[in-house]
Amino acid sequence: MSKNVIDMKNITKSFYIGTPNQLNILKGIDITVKEGEFVSIIGSSGSGKSTLMNIIGALDRATSGEYVLDGTNINEISDDGLSEVRNKQIGFVFQTYNLMPRSTALSNVELPLLYYGMNRKQRRERAEELLDLVGMKDRMAHRPNELSGGQKQRVAIARALATNPSIILADEPTGALDSATGRMVMDLFHKVHEQEGKTIVFITHNNELADETQRIITLKDGNIISTMENSNYYRRYQEEEKICL
Numbered sequence: 001m002s003k004n005v006i007d008m009k010n011i012t013k014s015f016y017i018g019t020p021n022q023l024n025i026l027k028g029i030d031i032t033v034k035e036g037e038f039v040s041i042i043g044s045s046g047s048g049k050s051t052l053m054n055i056i057g058a059l060d061r062a063t064s065g066e067y068v069l070d071g072t073n074i075n076e077i078s079d080d081g082l083s084e085v086r087n088k089q090i091g092f093v094f095q096t097y098n099l100m101p102r103s104t105a106l107s108n109v110e111l112p113l114l115y116y117g118m119n120r121k122q123r124r125e126r127a128e129e130l131l132d133l134v135g136m137k138d139r140m141a142h143r144p145n146e147l148s149g150g151q152k153q154r155v156a157i158a159r160a161l162a163t164n165p166s167i168i169l170a171d172e173p174t175g176a177l178d179s180a181t182g183r184m185v186m187d188l189f190h191k192v193h194e195q196e197g198k199t200i201v202f203i204t205h206n207n208e209l210a211d212e213t214q215r216i217i218t219l220k221d222g223n224i225i226s227t228m229e230n231s232n233y234y235r236r237y238q239e240e241e242k243i244c245l
Helices: 049-056 079-089 105-116 120-133 149-161 179-196 231-244
Strands: 004-016 022-034 038-042 064-069 090-094 167-171 199-204 215-220 223-229
Touching: 004 049, 004 199, 022 049, 022 199, 022 223, 038 049, 038 179, 049 167, 049 199, 079 090, 079 105, 090 149, 105 120, 105 149, 120 149, 120 179, 149 167, 149 179, 167 179, 179 199
Parallel strands: 038 199, 038 215, 090 167, 167 199
Antiparallel strands: 004 022, 004 064, 215 223
């Protein structure tokens, strides 16, 4: 049986906007994600999904509740410990790519490995392997301003995989792309999920993209209003297997 890599219980997040007022963003969130799942979290602007993403990614702490990430109780570790968790256990893919503008694609993918303590030869080999996986090995000497949006996102996905994290956390990764390029990037996430066996948590406001994941968690006004196993996901792959046969 697959283990839980994300286990959240009664997670709340509030911001104080002047005594005695407080803004309650998350209002008691319970989420479990199993190893190897491809899960989407969907919601409109203001639903709380960005706040939830920051907590899942150990970029922020919950106001209350319990969060265990791949066996680590996030509530019990220091801020320095959170940095280590982010580097080793989570690979981030952002809508705006967040690549180092003056560094090549190769150097961008190598960067997490530098913090990981890997030597220069190992870093280069791992980065080249991952750029090949995402179809960008022939662009590894290019800087971000020499790449298209889709190419930048593929480099960002390679970087997210660099330290072999247990979870890939993707925040609107196709939001800045046209539909054809977004399709290509989404296909790459499926490849990473199927071939690399990665757990993927996909934050989106797009129902069509959410419908390509195994499970859909819907947020509204800081609450989970539905969690649905997605039969369309399994039907899609059954149909693809028939085509292959």
